[in-house]
Amino acid sequence: MSRKFLRPAMMAFASLAIAAGLAQADEGMWLFNALPKKQLKERYGFDATDEWTHHLMRSCVRFPGGSGSFVSPEGLVITNHHVGSEFIDQLSTAEHNYIKDGFSAKTRAEELKCPDLELNNLVSIEDVTARVTGSVKEGMDLAASQKARQATINTIEKEAQDKTKLKCQVVTLYQGAQYHLYSYKRYTDVRLVMAPEMQIAFFGGDPDNFEYPRYCLDFCVFRVYEDDKPVKPEHFLKWGKDLKEEDLVFIAGHPARTNRLNTVAHLEYMRDIAVPEILELLRRLEVALNSWSGRSPENGRRAKDDLFGIQNSRKARTGGLETLQSPEFMDAKMEFEKEFRSKIAANPGLKSTEAAFHEVAEACKAWEAVRHDYNNLERGAAFESKMFHFARSLVRYADEIGKPNADRLKDFSESNLPTIRDGLEAPVPVYPDLEIIKLRSSLTRWFTSVGADDPLLKKVLDGASPVERAAALVNGSRLHEADYRKELLEGGPEKIRASQDPLLKLARIVDEKARQARKTYETQVEERLRQAYSKIAAARLALGGEDVYPDATFSLRLSFGPVASFEENGQKVQPFTHFAGLYKRWELNDRKEPFDLPKRWIEARDKLNLETPFNFVSKLDHIGGNSGSPIVDREGRIVGLLFDSNIYGLALDVGYTDKQCRAVSVDARAIVESLKKVYGAQALVDEMTN
Amino acid sequence: MSRKFLRPAMMAFASLAIAAGLAQADEGMWLFNALPKKQLKERYGFDATDEWTHHLMRSCVRFPGGSGSFVSPEGLVITNHHVGSEFIDQLSTAEHNYIKDGFSAKTRAEELKCPDLELNNLVSIEDVTARVTGSVKEGMDLAASQKARQATINTIEKEAQDKTKLKCQVVTLYQGAQYHLYSYKRYTDVRLVMAPEMQIAFFGGDPDNFEYPRYCLDFCVFRVYEDDKPVKPEHFLKWGKDLKEEDLVFIAGHPARTNRLNTVAHLEYMRDIAVPEILELLRRLEVALNSWSGRSPENGRRAKDDLFGIQNSRKARTGGLETLQSPEFMDAKMEFEKEFRSKIAANPGLKSTEAAFHEVAEACKAWEAVRHDYNNLERGAAFESKMFHFARSLVRYADEIGKPNADRLKDFSESNLPTIRDGLEAPVPVYPDLEIIKLRSSLTRWFTSVGADDPLLKKVLDGASPVERAAALVNGSRLHEADYRKELLEGGPEKIRASQDPLLKLARIVDEKARQARKTYETQVEERLRQAYSKIAAARLALGGEDVYPDATFSLRLSFGPVASFEENGQKVQPFTHFAGLYKRWELNDRKEPFDLPKRWIEARDKLNLETPFNFVSKLDHIGGNSGSPIVDREGRIVGLLFDSNIYGLALDVGYTDKQCRAVSVDARAIVESLKKVYGAQALVDEMTN
Known part of the structure; x- marks a missing residue:
């Protein structure tokens, strides 16, 4: 409950991948038009065919702040509850609280139209690097080059949009070394079909957030309409079969932002200025809303969605700051940068890149100077x-x-x-x-x-x-x-x-x-950052070849890795949790908030197969924005939904390590078991699984 | 639940008392050796006789961070639950959670000895101003005068202690214009007799804290022992009779600190630096402890007392900052200071006072420069x-x-x-x-x-x-x-x-x-502040006469004023709440935390007289440290315990206004009714009321 658009980063940091600076192990949030096919073939014997890739890409949708996918021929879309909650909340009132009580449409007529939900389904990707970078001429100052580039981007988007009637966005990759045009089909009639109660979707609340083992039924289902009829998507994901430890899985989703290519000076700026300030702002709002929420149940309902987002970001950023304050992490980054710069210095074709590191530091100084006005006035922190x-x-x-x-x-x-x-x-x-x-x-x-x-x-x-x-x-x-x-x-x-x-x-x-x-x-x-980083990234590409993927930019990416346990305090943490564990945790916590269960769940206990897997962890590389991403198997069938990171995964903002970092997902079997036996939604199960 | 040692300050500020700068209406935290007898006589027809005053003074005790009083010939002491909770918590374990479940000793043998609770009972007050100020000679620099004064104070205290075997403390009054020696009888064998469940003592938790109407049974009872036998105090308070709106009442207690004599420059330092920083620190701890608390019931128990103190201070400081950011308040302070300084300038005997305002501003600059090291290293904020x-x-x-x-x-x-x-x-x-x-x-x-x-x-x-x-x-x-x-x-x-x-x-x-x-x-x-303020305070005394009381210093003070309603959003808020209202608020909040009731209270509902008064508000001047103070009537009988301020009272740190500020107290009748009918503690009632 947490990988929704935030920029997380943690202790016990394994320096391997960072020190190398290049994709290792199962690292990488890969572009769909530049998948690491060779790596997949060599390491896992897997062929990422064009057909497999295209089908997966076209089955995915982007939510505001998160990810989802089509899962039926009649336009059903599945995502996390915490990705959909903003829209479920917008449908709720003091009388009909669908966040607290859940929602399940018995018929299509009962499906509830969301007042403000737009989904984007990626149709095509085109490389427009030459046209964008070509608009910036030698000798332009920062203002002129920014203006020229922005004008070109606005124009490319408008032209493509006029031609295709799609929503067209130019995505900046490798911090400005590449530009790709992403064209999306835009859906604006999206209706709520099924949502469990927030109590079970976010079981354990803020205290359990980013922890593992977990027991969150973090999913909800919408249906996409056009002309008042369910759309029939060309591509949708089939429902998966059993999943077990060590199975290779993939996620396709929209990681929002990472800072893995950042220079040390830029990381120091994040550590010393940017992250402490955002944390101060988040804690202030959290405390104000918590105190106000408690004054009445209706206050609590009104503030709940805001509060969830704030607490989630606060926990993620706290972990991020802890990573940045770790000498082990920073020393590894410094070591890498030193080696990288000496390679640049040794390469005559990269001479102009040397100054780029200084330029990044200068940009951070300018950032420090403008940050109060920019954050307070332009981003609106003064007028929340x-x-x-x-x-x-x-x-x-x-x-x-x-x-x-x-x-x-x-x-x-x-x-x-x-x-x-x-x-x-x-x-x-x-x-x-x-x-x-x-x-x-x-x-x-x-x-x-x-x-x-x-x-x-x-x-x-x-x-x-x-x-x-x-x-x-x-x-x-x-x-x-x-x-x-x-x-x-x-x-x-x-x-x-x-x-x-x-x-x-x-x-x-x-x-x-x-x-x-x-x-x-x-x-x-x-x-300034764009100009400097595009040189640095180009040097990385030149020196590192195909193993370098661009930092996350809320555009569609693919990650891969096996379902895998991890070690904590010398103990192995098993990759799967089960329904039985949910009820145990409920009892050990006196059945009290945030470990209380909805009435339906208490009543259904005896009917459920308590050995059904509930959540699982894998080595999938991920970040905020990946929430709701489908986890698929080799056959491209959906076997789960990514919804969180464990606490170690909060380091992923600034570097990858698979020592303890894990992605946390809802198992597809938990969704089916609870839809059948807790919610009596057999028709929905049939539509998704047949 | 909140007037325990904190420095609160709020909106809708009435500028009257501030603008005048002198005690008006029922303003004042008066010294027991300098009571405003004339004012009391003239305004209320009340004779504060030496006998009445001495009896009240000797009946009071000081708790760590709060106040209390003897209420039986066998050494019973009553205070707020939130003043005693630290010590109740120290007696609790995972198995015996007296904070959650309450405690009631059926026999004296069952009374629980607190491992770390010292009470101080004031015996005498002596003016030592001449000796202390005499130790500072003309021409000494700041370090030398500080050293000389501190040495003299340490010596005075030691001499008095050797002579009387009492705990002797020199109290700085009027920011250094006067010094009084307070000698206390020190009690270190204090045992817990009765405490209600925290749920009822702090009903409504942080959301209701500093709000009114309220329903908090914020009391607990200890017994003081010496040589393993209950002490027989010379003085103790008799139990009071009925109390009604407009009755004159008094509090005797230990207000910890006020900043009412502060100059504008000093208030600006508080507004711009000191209070924002302490709030940042409090919110950070609150969020960390809240999140950790939620992980298990035992975590929650362990952190509860810390968390209460932090949330309480945070809410109080938030109100304080809101006052300081109010132009109405600051303009009134500036206006007063301007007039005051022009009177000083016009008075040849006060010429040397003029520079003192500049000195205060200089001291605040020095404070700003040293504050990080002082707070982090000396006060330990870096090693909480x-x-x-x-x-x-x-x-x-x-x-x-x-x-x-x-x-x-x-x-x-x-x-x-x-x-x-x-x-x-x-x-x-x-x-x-x-x-x-x-x-x-x-x-x-x-x-x-x-x-x-x-x-x-x-x-x-x-x-x-x-x-x-x-x-x-x-x-x-x-x-x-x-x-x-x-x-x-x-x-x-x-x-x-x-x-x-x-x-x-x-x-x-x-x-x-x-x-x-x-x-x-x-x-x-x-x-530097002491030297400057002692001049400013002396000028105040010279210009204002007997109507000027010293800022609070955690020494015993008397305040007076009537039980009185107030207005909020154009509505009159009644001064008394009743048991019936408690049950209503419980039901309206779905009986959920922090509005849940202990089992005993749910079961006792039908036995209780629901018209019994529960909490009441009065115009008594007060601040953090006053928590647990006895409220007495004209006959010196205890009629309640002060435990909180309403939200407007958070302004009292920096200035008094009785427009909306009110002190919130538990009614003595609520204590008796619940001891009898909820806790079956008739013997305790008999001991306190006979």
Whole structure:
């Protein structure tokens, strides 16, 4: 419950793969158009045929922040509960709490349409490196090269979109050494079919998160519609057979971001500045929401999804920081960098790469300088709330759509506009009381960050304290109403600019400084890093050959490795858990939250085959964003869903080791056993398994 | 549940009392030897006779971090559950969890002796201002004056102690304008008689903390012994009769610290540096302990007392920061300071006071510069754990006892040594697993604070990561064994210095730098503030007369005010809650934690008079440390126990307002009703009420 879009990184770090710097063991999040076929053949005797690969790729879907796959000819999609929970939550009310009570549609008519869920199904990949890099000319400064490249990317996307009617995105690979155009079929009518209770999906809650052994039934099922009818996908995954220790498995999913190619200076910046700051922010929100949640069951329901995401990121980042603070890890990185740089120095064709390491360090300094304004104003950490983000989108929408596509901010390019519009118009629930709690906490933090005399702070607070101001802003705004947002959007720029809604006014007040910070970040940090890393990555490719895969970028990747135990405190931890263990853990913890079980599960105990596997661990390389990814066997049949890492796997952000790191998955047999015997959903089982 | 030793401060601040800067309405935490008799007479027609005052003073006891009082001729002492909980927790084990299940001794033989609880009963107060201030001569620099004053204080205390055999402490009043010698009878054989379950004592947990209406049975009862027999105190409080809205009441207790006389520069330092930093530290520990607690019921038991204290302080400090960030509050403080300084400027006798405001600002700058080393190394924030604090005490004990009393660190002066020795030898439970969690979190934080290349950090980590090092330090140490600590203490300095215990080695490694930081703090911050504030306070006294009381200093004080409702969101909040409301809140919250009720309470519902008052609010001025203070009526009879503030009362650290601030107390009738009908403790009721 945790591999949803976060950037995790841990102790007991085995230095092998890091020191080598190249893919070893079962390391790698591989591109579908550049699979390590030779490695697979040599190590596992497996032929990754074009047919096998294409079928798997086309069966996968991308969720917001996670992964999933088609599993029936009638458009069923399976993912993790914690990937789907945001959308299940949006369907819930004080009266119908599908997060707490679960949901199961008996008929297609009962399936519930999600107000704001878009799935993307990858159709094709095209290498556009030459065109993108060709747009940057010798002698351009950072601002000019950033502008030229962004314009080219926006144009490529728009052209492809006009031609194919697909959603087209240029993905930056190897930190800028390569660019590929990914074209997706976009699905926006997605309906909830089945979700277990969060209690069993996230059994053990935050205390058990990232731990193993585990007992989480972390899945849920949606159905994709088009023209009000279930889609019939060309490709979907068949249900798998038995799985056992040492079997080779694969995951196809969307790892969001890794930092494995980072230089030491960049890792130090993460260790000393970036990760401590994000942790401070996460803990602050966690404490505020925990305390507020406890005031009533309805508060708890309203904050639950936010709280899950925050606690999950906090635990992952804590593990990440622990890795970065480990001398064993950092020494290995330094050693590798030293060797790598001496190889570069020895290679006349790579001379220009030497300066790139210095450039990365300089970019990190620029990052440190701009980070407060960038994080607080541009990324919105000072105004944490859904309503501010609506306000920001509306204000920017009004300003951006009048510009030529090539000149727009990336999020408002033609290829992204449909998603922006859908997001603004979606009738998702927004709770002003919860909005106030988040906004006051973040305004308080911003106050400390900039000091009482900051002119922009003063303008925003308008003579009030952060606590008073947060209440006034939210209570005075109508942006929690989807109808009002739609009205503004349909009214166009003039109408948006004329609105006196206090949150829109706030978004306008901060926009100038926010845009400045963004521009500084995009040129002095992002562009500088891109230029430097593209040289470093090119040197890696030149020196390391085909064994170098690009860092994760929330694009579709394949990893492989066997189901495997690991050692902890000198003991072997078995790879599979079973239903019997779930009930044991429930009893040992006094049957209390977060180890309580839904009533259905208590009643079904005697009917269940308690020897059914529940969760399992494997050596699959993975990271946040891989949540919900199908685990498939050699025949491409689904045998489980990845949902978590064990605690050692939190190191994977910055380096791979298979000593103790493991991916944690729900076994497909647990899904079938519980659908049949706990939820009485035989029809669903039949559709997925036949 | 919350007025235990913390420094709280809130929105909707009424500027009246602050702007005037002088005691108004029912403001004031008054010295027992300087009560506002005239005010009491004029406003309430009440004669605070010497007899009434002396009886009340001698009936009070000071707990570690809180307050209490004698309530029977056989030595019964009553206080808050949350003041006693640390000691109840020390008596608990995995098998006998008195925090969770409560405790009730049926006979005196069953009363449980606390391993580490010392109570202080104030016997006399003597003004020693002339002797203390006389030791500081013209022309001394900060270090010399600090040394001279500290030596004189140590000497005064030792002389008094030798003469009276009492525990004698010089209390600094008006920030250094006055010094009084407080002499206490010291009780070290204190036994637990009765404690309700924490669930009812702290009903509503952190979410309800500092809120009102409330339903907390926040009391517990100890008995004081001497020579294995119950003491027969000369003075004890009789049990009170009915209490109603508008009745005048008093509290006598030990408010720990207020900052009401602080200058604006000092308040800004608190707002911008000190309070945000302590909050960051508290939230970090809260999140780490919360997550670890959840892993098993036994983890939860072990961490519960720490977690309560942390959450309580975090909520109080959050409110405090909100006050400091309120322009209404700060503008009022600035306005007052401007007027006050213009009066000073106009008064030729106060000319030398003008520079004092600048000196306070300079001291705050010095504080900012030394704060990391002072907090991390000297106050131990980098090594958060009981075992490090034992190690620190042992190392310092070995070094200090060889010095003349006058030259020692204050905590090791002759008057404090018995408490230090008892604390080291007490067989309190220490849980290495919990120690590791706290230590790793604080080492991780220190790493970020000083950076990876800090020489002391490198020495402390010894090549390991903070996570690895915390485990090695705790697992390699024997300081969790009381017998080992006693052995070292009895072996004396040589034995302590020879020990190779890794935590003792750690304490030695950091001691030089810790002492340096302490010295800088004591001279450049504390002494500088003392000298400046003693001038400012003297000017206040000169200009304000008898209406100025000293800031709280954990010495005995009296406050007064009526039982009174308050307004919230335009609604009147009634001053009393009742048993019926408790059951209603339980049901509305699905009977779930933290709103669950102990089994006894569910069963007793029908027997109870549901109209019995449970908690009430009054205008009594109060702060952390006042927890457990008896609330008495005009006849000096106990009618309740103060245990909390409402949310508005978190402003009281820095200024008084009675607009919405209220003290929250358990009604004495709730204690009697539940002792009789829930706990079947009629004998205890008879002893306390007859």
